[in-house]
Amino acid sequence: MIALVVASEAAGVWTLQAGVMADNPASLALHEKHGFRRVGFRERIGRDSTGHWRDVVLLERRSAVAGIRVGGGPWVGCQASRERRPDNCRHTALQPQKLPAEHW
Numbered sequence: 138m139i140a141l142v143v144a145s146e147a148a149g150v151w152t153l154q155a156g157v158m159a160d161n162p163a164s165l166a167l168h169e170k171h172g173f174r175r176v177g178f179r180e181r182i183g184r185d186s187t188g189h190w191r192d193v194v195l196l197e198r199r200s201a202v203a204g205i206r207v208g209g210g211p212w213v214g215c216q217a218s219r220e221r222r223p224d225n226c227r228h229t230a231l232q233p234q235k236l237p238a239e240h241w
Contacts, residue, residue, distance in 0.1 A: 138167060138168075138170075138171045139171065141153070142171060142172070142198070142200075145200070145203070146200050146202045146203040147203075148203075149203050150200070150203055151199060151200040151203040152197055152198070152199050152200070153173070153197065153198045153200075154195070154196070154197045155168055155173060155195075155196045155197070155198075156179075156182075156183065156193045156194070156195055156196070157193065157194050157196060158183050158185065158191045158192070158193055158194075159178070159191065159192040159193065159194050160191060160192075165194060165196075168196050168198075169196075171198065172198045173196040173197060173198040174196065174197065174198070175194055175195070175196055176195050176196060176197050177194070177195035178192065178193070178194055178195065179192065179193045179195065180192050
């Protein structure tokens with residue numbers, strides 16, 4: 138799990154998402170230990186190896202490193218930004234988003 142988090146941040150990914158069967162406390166604990174938080178719950182959406190439908194807990198982890206703009210500089214975690222070419226950044230999640238006023 139540590140390798141996944143490190144690799145995702147190095148690639149500029151700022152959100153990891155997971156779905157874990159609700160009756161799997163070990164996996165839920167592992168995810169939470171590594172910074173994932175519970176964001177949702179879906180009933181009878183995952184099927185186990187015996188064919189029984191299981192509830193799934195939705196989790197996400199937001200990076201404190203990737204996708205962060207430091208002091209008006211380039212986006213952290215983006216290869217194009219490290220090369221001082223933010224206009225060539227392939228990571229759309231790292232690009233600033235302007236929402237229309239009616240969105241708010």
